[in-house]
Amino acid sequence: MSHPVVIYDYDPRWLVIYEAEKRRVLGAIGHKVLALEHIGSTAVPGLGGKPIVDIMAGICSSKDADECVRLLQPLGYDDVTPQPDNPGWFYCLGTRTPDQRDYEYVHLHLVKFMSDHWTRYLLFRDYLQTHPAVAQQYFELKKKLASQYGADRQGYTEAKTKFIESVVVQVRRQNLSPFLNP
Numbered sequence: 001m002s003h004p005v006v007i008y009d010y011d012p013r014w015l016v017i018y019e020a021e022k023r024r025v026l027g028a029i030g031h032k033v034l035a036l037e038h039i040g041s042t043a044v045p046g047l048g049g050k051p052i053v054d055i056m057a058g059i060c061s062s063k064d065a066d067e068c069v070r071l072l073q074p075l076g077y078d079d080v081t082p083q084p085d086n087p088g089w090f091y092c093l094g095t096r097t098p099d100q101r102d103y104e105y106v107h108l109h110l111v112k113f114m115s116d117h118w119t120r121y122l123l124f125r126d127y128l129q130t131h132p133a134v135a136q137q138y139f140e141l142k143k144k145l146a147s148q149y150g151a152d153r154q155g156y157t158e159a160k161t162k163f164i165e166s167v168v169v170q171v172r173r174q175n176l177s178p179f180l181n182p
Contacts, residue, residue, distance in 0.1 A: 005146040005156045007139075008051050014042035017053045021106050024075055025057065029068045034058045034113040039121045041142070044128045047135045049142060051104045056121055058113030065090035065110045077108060088115025123171045124164055138163060 018038040026033060035058040041049025059065055069080055069091055079094035093108045111118045128135040141163055149156040 002151040002153055004151045005050065005149060005153055007048055007143045007146045009048045010044075010046050011042075011051070012045075014051075014053055015045075017104070017106065018042070018055065021053065021055060021108075025055065025072070025108060028071045028075055029057070032059050032064045032068055032071075034060065037122060037125075039109070039125050041138075043125050044135055046132060047128060048139050053104070053106045054109065055106065056109045056111050056118065058118055059090070059110055060113065062090055068110055069093065072108070086117060088112040088117035120168050123168050127167055127171050134167065
């Protein structure tokens with residue numbers, strides 16, 4: 001049985017968890033990683049969310065992703081979900097946070113560097129980091145959806161998509177990101 005979606009207020013420890021996990025991940029697969037980014041709600045100061053620190057590793061190919069999965073297993077990344085239907089996204093790997101709190105996790109997304117998937121995550125994160133009022137709207141929406149969807153994590157995630165897409169479209173339309181002007 002799936003656990004209900006619970007949205008927490010922002011926790012500054014999320015950045016500490018990211019920094020610690022970044023060192024561990026780069027120690028294991030740094031030779032394959034072109035860039036590593038803290039993404040998702042935990043990457044936006046002041047924005048609450050699920051206590052899951054999302055990290056995105058930009059890599060070259062699916063072959064590299066397969067090798068990374070193998071090299072990350074000793075770090076506890078044993079929850080491996082392939083993403084064959086998402087172009088540019090190879091795997092989502094999960095583990096507990098280093099201090100093993102029951103409710104905190106790290107998700108490591110192995111993504112093709114500079115793919116559309118890569119860029120969309122960064123556009124959304126960067127916009128929320130520089131637009132606190134929009135981040136607050138997103139926080140309120142997530143709390144409402146968590147209440148509405150309960151343990152239906154897929155429904156919760158899909159319900160957020162319209163908001164996320166509207167922000168990404170706005171950023172692209174207004175050319176608001178350095179990713180759009182190489």
